[in-house]
Amino acid sequence: MKKALSFLLMLTFLISGLPRAYAENNRDEVVKMAKEQLGAPYRFGGTTPSGFDCSGFVQYVFDAVGIALPRTTSEQYETGVAVNKEDLLPGDLVFFKNTYKSGISHSGIYIGNDEFISATTSQGVSIASINNPYWGPKFAGGRRVIEEPLPPGQFYDVSPDHPAYQAISELGKAGIIHGFEGSYFKPDLPVTRGQAAAILNRYLKLPAPSTKSFSDVSLGMSFAKDIAAMKEAGIIFGYKDGTFRPYENITRTQMAVIIDRAFRLSQSPAIAGAAVKYNDVHPSFWAYPSIIAIKAVDRTGVFNSSSFHGGMDATRMAFASAVYSAIQASQK
Incomplete structure (x- = not known):
């Protein structure tokens, strides 16, 4: 995978x-x-x-x-x-x-x-x-002030001293995460459920048995195949009413869980036993193993803080950092 x-x-x-x-x-x-x-x-x-x-x-x-x-x-x-x-x-x-x-x-x-x-x-x-x-x-x-298109993986609003620069640059070069017109990345924008499915599947390349998987995901919708693949693999699920809600933002907690599922991070004994913690995430919290795994594999420093703020929207910067770090950890 x-x-x-x-x-x-x-x-x-x-x-x-x-x-x-x-x-x-x-x-x-x-x-x-x-x-x-x-x-x-x-x-x-x-x-x-x-x-x-x-x-x-x-x-x-x-x-x-x-x-x-x-x-x-x-x-x-x-x-x-x-x-x-x-x-x-x-x-x-x-x-x-x-x-x-x-x-x-x-x-x-x-x-x-x-x-x-x-x-x-x-x-x-x-x-x-x-x-x-x-x-x-x-x-x-x-x-x-007349902007030139930058090479793949470079963006005007992500400088080399940005904490997520390497993650964004390498994922951009690989075509895993895209920027916006004019060579901008917009690192502080939130990530939607549909975007999360697409970004993950650009790396995982999982097949979709059918693109008609949710009532609100039409066959011609962007990311339809990726959403179906994520459902089939058990990485991103839908809601009880049969919808996926592709334009709904994901939280940082949801980000940690789906990336953990995609790369099976918390199943690694070394990662599961890592001596890291957040003061706002109790060990009894349902997503605790996934959140700790994200911090344990972090290669960027983006998650090197005392609090996780799991209820906040996951930004493009945070998502790129987490995916990049998970890929690096999975390749060991």
């Missing part, structure tokens, strides 16, 4: 050409719109072609391609993702410090070949090198 975790599978929505083409088109449009304003005069507080200040110019150009940016340079500096100078792409924002005041004080748009375009007090909207004698020493950094 346990398969070797393959890291060769890829998320099709992350490698399709559409998101990258969209980003490239946006970059071209940003550079084109910026260059159309060459020669526009400088005006402090200006946000139109009759007169721009630096942040007003940047905001105007990006607004024209449907990307909303904050008004001030300091606010713009907090948007998007940080980019090193050597990694800048046309359409990225560039920032400079200690010009007319200390700190971040000037913004512009990178256009390639070490050049950027911005609204300056001396020349209005003009092009300059980010490395020239004036701007070079004042370069403060770049920010990317």
Whole structure:
């Protein structure tokens, strides 16, 4: 029932050409719109072609391609993702410090070949090198607001210092857990019963004798085969009224129980006898063995706490961490 975790599978929505083409088109449009304003005069507080200040110019150009940016340079500096100078792409924002005041004080748009375009007090909207004698020493950094699709397993909202980074990354690479459009994982969103069935069965690959297993799971519904497989294997059961309720969120206790069933964690003497506990889970609690098993196999630190909070919704971060850890434990 346990398969070797393959890291060769890829998320099709992350490698399709559409998101990258969209980003490239946006970059071209940003550079084109910026260059159309060459020669526009400088005006402090200006946000139109009759007169721009630096942040007003940047905001105007990006607004024209449907990307909303904050008004001030300091606010713009907090948007998007940080980019090193050597990694800048046309359409990225560039920032400079200690010009007319200390700190971040000037913004512009990178256009390639070490050049950027911005609204300056001396020349209005003009092009300059980010490395020239004036701007070079004042370069403060770049920010990317036109998002590129990331490689499989990488997400903009899960950084390498995130506790579940390895779990999410490796499950993402393997196609076991998917992200959302734009290379976002949304780790704090809850996991539904249908999603839990699908995630588990992408690894377990259990067959379903029939997809018509519950009154509220139609044949054409997403995850219908996975839900039927989970029922057949005794991993996720339905309700007494014959429903599965695929869109109902699972709790952390339910997460522990179904992952324990899927990987038979608590049946291992080493795991069952692990010296771990939670101060809010009594040994007499029906799900105690499963909850303790989740903590015992944890490879991420996500479950390394004094309380389990079993009644709370299981998040995508917690579910990914638990599944990843269970897979690692099952492969020993």
